[in-house]
Amino acid sequence: MSVRRRRRRGRFLPYLLLAPALILLVGMVYPFGLGLYYSLNDYWLQFPKRFHFIGLGNYVNLFGKPLFARAVEFTLGYTLVAVTIQVGLGLAVALFLHARVPGRRTMRAMMLMPLMIPPVIAALMWKVMMDSTRAGILNYLLSFIGVDPVNWLGSPHAAIVSVLIIDTWGNLPFVSLILLGGLQALPTEPYEAARVDGAGPAAMLRYITLPLLRPFIILAATFRVMDSLRIFDVIYATTMGGPDDATTNLSIMSYQYAFQWYQMGMAVAETIVLLAMVVIASYVLLRMWNRSAESAAQ
């Protein structure tokens, strides 16, 4: 191979290596830019001739909708409750699986099973189990302890709880897995020293495990916050945002605008509001994670 050919190849190599990243970047930036542009236009699928620039009109319109206020309230409230429960329970499960209990390896493997089921399929499975009559397995089982049939998906409060149960069932293994990994990576010296000082399990959990596990807890919470803010599949497959809009979050509302009412400008404006919420929340959480990771390293 001549020197010139080798040089020419050397000149193109960096671009060649960068190409996948560039393609990926364009693949993300172009749709985002297009979405942003659509959100600034009066864009209805049904009325293509109406397409025109309206600046922040869609956003102003959106903020004036009572349903939007309810959707924001539900999105934030749901995220707060779901993440608290999922991280709390995930920690409990991780601690349990970390302890030297018999059969823990089998239990760890079994714990992963919900992760293997696509969320929509899992939600549909739960929907069948949550039938409001005794034909639903949950109500059938509850009947043995004398509980009247629960209207799982047909009343606003129960529907919120039902979505939370399904979502938690599907995502608890993920949180537990991260925290279990964290527990296994913790140094053993602090525990040995604490044991010598006579500390009990509760004190060790409070003063050693939780502070050292903090970066992992924040990491798990970050993923769950991002997912919970934009949860769609479980709600779509079970309640479609009802009853009485009780489970309508920003993703569901955006879906309605886009695919039921064909008002694309509003739909995209809504997803951009949602995106902003996700970015802000993840930025704050990642800063917390950085700080806690640094302090843990010290």
Next chain:
Amino acid sequence: MRLQRRSLNNLLLAMPFAMGGVREASAQGDEALAYYHQAKIDWRQAAGKSLTIAMNKHPFTESLLPLLPAFKALTGISVDYLILPEDQYFTRIAADLSSQQGQFPVLMTGPMRNWEFVSGDWILPLDDFLTDPKLTDPSWYKMEDFYPALIEANRWDGKIGGGVGKGSLYSIPVMEESYILAYRKDIFDRYHIDVPTTYEGMAEAARQVKKNAGIAGIVARGTPSIASLGTGFISGLKSYTNNQWSELNAKMKADFDDPRSVKYTEMWVDMIRESGPPNWADMQWYDAMDAFTAGQAGMIADCDFFAAGYEDPSKSKIAGKVGYAMLPPGSDGKTYSGLWTWALGINKAAKSKEAAWLFVQWATSQHTLLEATVSYRNYNPSRASITKDPRVQKTVGAWGDGSYVKTVEKNLETAQVAWVPEPLRVRLGNIWARALQAIYFRRMSAADALKNASKECDQVFQEVGLSGQ
């Protein structure tokens, strides 16, 4: 690629049907083909083409699948299909229609859906196909055999607020539905409950059923979508107001909060809350139909053709125990039921429009629709000749000891498309249905919820410039 895989899945799921259909088709064999060849057109003019049809999960769809091999044998056009539940179905075809990709050249639509699709210039008028001698033999196809009211329902001149029955024909009806009251005759007889003739009486009958039989007095659709309003609810409201009220007034302003509408809505929602199933707010049409078929409710005010399921002993616990009546009239003594036809239309972006039309023509021809009804229970027929067929008469004549046929015939005398023609009906219906849920869960009074809903609709109509036309 994804579509093909999905269609393959659908095909596998439908295999028992399809296999049955192949046998059926070969049994009819040449006789059926001879019938189609009486038409003075070349059925094989688009041979070698392929079509993907979009179908809603519906009894008509189930009746058509076994007959598809006969279409391929006749025309040489291969047919693939995608079947989805109603909500996903309309989402999917809207994506295709709006992008004008022509993925689904033939689709299931109907009068009110046409108003949306025509506004987007997404579907083709069918008149040119009907008058083209190369594509249609009118003396064989017999348009005059369709019930005129159903054909009119599928015509629209594009005028917002009117124009139904005028202008172009956008789809050909494959079945008809109007809305009647089906009730458990055995329970009504046992507990001496009167078949209701007023809406107050309907609420009382529901109360009595629940009290005496221990099941829901009435079952109805309740999800917050247009589908929950368009059958029993709106037919009752039209009747209660003597057909003097519409959801939109002449200036295209929403009128949900008219006092008559408020009163009726209060009665309806109170009845459901007091005597209906606890999961009403989560009920789709098939949930309501299944609950009644499973003997879990005393009444249902919904599609007349659901009777085919109620009266099918292989699926129903209540076969032979159902009575049929018209919905209670208003003070003028008349019932004004809504009307809907599932119908086949053609995508404007269809790549082979001739193949699409040949399919529509074949699927809506006398012989195909007769087979769909006689062999696969596609009710109610959209063609008069099918209704008159002795086999059909024998089947439906037995339902409700003859009360079904009488009720439907009488109902169709005054049944009409219940909605004001405009392209935002789904949006309007969603706003309205959500108001019903707010009332049901006592978040708002009927007056406030309906007033808010009217305001919200007006705002949307103003956004698109539809108000005041």
